[in-house]
Ligand code: FES
C-alpha cells in the first residue's frame with residue numbers, strides 16, 4: 001500500500017517554485033532554516049522529478065524528508081535512502097521537510113516506521129530518477145544507456161571524459177517515462193547506507209541556530225497562555241478577568257476549548273503581547289470550574305484497584321493453546337503473581353507549542369513541532385471545517401516528543417484562538433500544563449501464571465489488564481474484544497518463546513477517565529516488565545539459570561543470536577563479587593529484537609546501576625551511530641520509567657507539576673553504557689523504540705540477582721529497597 | 726514597563742519591559758536570541774542556562790530588574806567566534822545532540838565548567854551538569870564530549 005504511494009508515477013513536466021521560499025514568503029529569514037538546514041539555495045528553476053526529489057537547473061538537488069525529526073535522526077536517515085541511489089553526497093543536497101500534502105504519503109514519525117516503511121520506496125525513487133538522468137544523457141550523446149553511469153551528481157560516458165551535471169539534464173529527464181522497477185544498488189556498493197557519516201544537522205544544534213517550534217516568530221503575532229481545567233475535563237462556570245486585564249501587555253481574556261482526540265476540554269486563554277505577560281495574566285485569573293465527579297474518577301489508586309480486581313477474574317482470551325487453565329490447575333510447580341507499571345508523562349524538554357494564523361478568507365497557516373504534518377493538516381481541516389487545500393503546515397524541528405507531539409490538541413487550541421482574535425497566535429504550554437494535562441502512557445497490570453516441569457518452563461499465561469488506547473482514544477474496541485494491538489505483541493508468535501505445555505494471552509479492559517496516549521514504545525514497555533521478570537522467576541523455580549531457561553524456550557536463530565552475543569559482551573557467566581548481580585531480558589517490538597543486561601551492586605539499603613549492555617538486532621540500518629544513539633536514549637528513558645516518574649492522580653489532583661516533583665534521570669545517575677549491533681542484512685526494523693522495553697526487566701532481574709529481592713511494581717526506589725518486597 | 730540596559734554577548738541593548746520578566750524571555754522574545762531555551766521556568770531543567778559574569782545561571786530565574794547594567798551575559802550565540810568553541814567541536818565529534826533542544830544549556834554548563842576546571846573528572850562533570858536535563862538521553866555522550874573538549878583545549 002505504502003509502496004504505491006511512493007513509486008514516482010507518470011507525471012508531466014512540473015516546474016515548481018522552490019519550496020524553500022515558504023519561509024521567505026512571509027519575510028522571516030529564520031523561518032527558512034528548519035526546512036533548509038544546509039543553507040543551499042537554488043539559483044535555477046527546480047524541476048520535480050519525483051515528489052521527493054527536485055533538481056534545479058543550476059544543479060542544486062533538493063530532497064524532501066517526509067518524516068519530522070524529533071531527535072531520532074530522520075532528517076538525515078530518510079534522505080540518505082534517496083541520496084544513496086541517486087548517487088549524490090549528502091553534503092551536496094538541500095533537505096526540506098514535507099508540508100503534509102498528500103503527494104508525500106504518510107508523514108508521521110511514529111511506531112518506529114520511518115526507515116522500515118521507506119527503505120524500499122525511497123531507494124526506488126532515487127534509483128528511478130537516476131535512471132531517468134542516465135537516459136537523458138545517453139539520448140543527448142546518442143549512445144546506449146549502459147554506456148553511461150552516475151556518480152557524484154553527474155552522468156559520465158564510460159571510457160571517455162564526457163560528463164553532464166544533473167542540473168543540465170533535469171529538464172530532459174523530466175520529460176521521460178518514470179521507470180517503475182528501477183534496479184537498486186547492491187548493498188556492497190553502498191556509500192551512505194550502513195556507514196558512520198556525521199549528521200549534518202548537528203552543527204546547527206550546537207550553535208543555537210536550529211529552529212524549533214518554540215522559536216517561530218510571525219509578524220503581528222500575539223501570545224496565549226491557557227489556564228486548562230485543573231481536573232482536565234472541568235467546565236468553565238464563570239471567570240473573573242479583571243486582575244489579568246490590569247497586567248501590562250495583556251490584550252484579552254477568553255474562554256477557549258481544547259479538542260482532544262476523544263473529547264473536548266475547556267480552558268481560559270489570556271492573550272498578550274508577550275508570553276510572559278500572557279502567563280502572568282493567566283496566574284491572575286479567577287475561574288470557577290464545574291468538576292462534576294472528576295475528583296472520584298481522576299484517581300490512580302481506584303484504577304489500579306480495579307486492575308487488581310480484574311486479575312482475580314478471567315479475562316477475554318486472545319489466544320490459548322493446549323488448555324492452559326486446566327494444566328495450570330493440575331501443575332505441581334507453579335507461580336501466580338502480578339506486575340504493575342505506572343502512568344507516565346512524556347515531558348519533552350520543549351513544551352507543546354504552536355503558532356497559527358487563521359485568515360479572514362479561511363486559509364490557515366501552521367508552524368509547529370508535530371510528529372505528523374499530514375495528520376495535522378487533515379485534523380485541522382476537520383476541526384475548522386475548511387478544505388485541506390487552504391491549509392499550510394510548516395512542521396518544524398521538534399525539541400523532543402516521544403509520542404506527545406503526535407497528539408495535536410495544542411495546535412487546535414492555537415487555531416481556535418487565532419480564529420477568535422483574528423491574528424497570528426502562538427500558544428505555549430507551561431511545564432505544569434504538560435505534566436498536569438496528559439495524555440499519559442497508561443499504567444497497566446500484568447497478571448502472570450506459569451508452571452515448570454523437569455527443569456523447563458512449560459506453561460505461561462500473560463493476562464494484560466488496563467485501559468486501552470485503541471478503546472479510550474480511538475473508540476475502536478468493543479467490550480467483548482481483546483485489544484489486538486497489545487496482545488499481538490505478547491503472542492508467542494512474536495515473543496518467540498515456545499512453551500511445551502500450554503500458553504495463553506488474555507486481556508481485561510479496565511477503563512479510566514485519565515487521558516492516555518502513545519508514549520515511546522507504547523505498551524511494549526508496560527508488558528515487557530511482566531513478561532521478562534516472570535520468565536526469570538519461572539527459571540529460578542525450574543532451577544535453571546535465566547539465560548539457559550530462555551535459550552531452552554527459543555528456536556528462532558535471530559533471538560538466540562541476540563542472547564548469545566549479550567551473554568558474551570556482558571560477561572554474564574563471570575562470577576561476581578557478593579552484593580553484585582546481573583539481570584538479563586529480551587524483547588522484540590517494532591520489528592527489532594533487543595536484549596539488555598544490567599549490572600547492579602548493593603549500596604546501603606539500595607542498589608546502584610553500574611552498567612548496561614544492550615544488543616540490538618534491527619536488521620539493515622542506515623547509520624550504526626544513529627542506532628546506537630537511539631538505543632542509548634531508550635536505555636536512559638527506560639531507566640527513568642523504572643526508577644523515577646509514575647504519574648499519580650489523587651482525588652482529581654495531579655500530584656506532579658514540574659521537574660522538581662516529576663523526576664527524570666540526570667547525568668550523575670548515568671551508568672556505563674555499551675551497545676552492540678547485530679549485522680545480518682535482514683529487513684530493516686525500527687530503532688526509535690525497541691531498545692526501551694527490555695530495560696526495566698533487566699533491572700528488576702539484576703536486583704533479584706544481587707539482593708534476592710523480587711520487585712514487581714514500578715517505579716522502584718533504588719535507594720531504599722527495604723521499603724518494598 | 727520600565728527601561729533597562731543590559732549587555733549580552735558584548736553588545737548593549739536597551740529594552741522597555743516589565744520589571745519581573747525573566748531574562749530567558751527577554752533574550753528570546755525581545756533580543757531575538759532564541760538559542761537559549763525554555764523548559765520548566767523553575768530552575769529545574771537547565772535549558773535556559775547562560776553565563777552571568779562567567780558563571781552558569783538559569784535565565785528563567787533572573788528578573789530583568791535584578792540584572793546590573795554592567796553584568797556580562799553570554800549566551801550560546803556568544804561563545805564562538807570565527808571558529809567554533811572547543812566544546813562545540815567536541816559535541817560534533819562525539820555526535821551528542823539528538824533533538825538538540827537541551828544542548829544550548831548543556832554546552833553553556835560545560836563551557837563554564839571547563840573554564841574553572843580544565844581537566845574535570847566524571848564526578849566534577851556530574852556535579853556541574855546535574856541540573857541540565859536531557860530527555861533524549863545523551864548523557865553518556867555529554868560526558869565523553871566534555872573529556873574530549875578538555876583534550877582539544879589543552880592541545881590548542
Ligand atoms: S527553564 Fe530555566 S531551568 Fe528550566
Ligand code: FES
Pocket residue numbers: 071349399400822823824825826827828858859860861862863
Ligand atoms: S537532545 Fe533532546 S533533550 Fe537533550
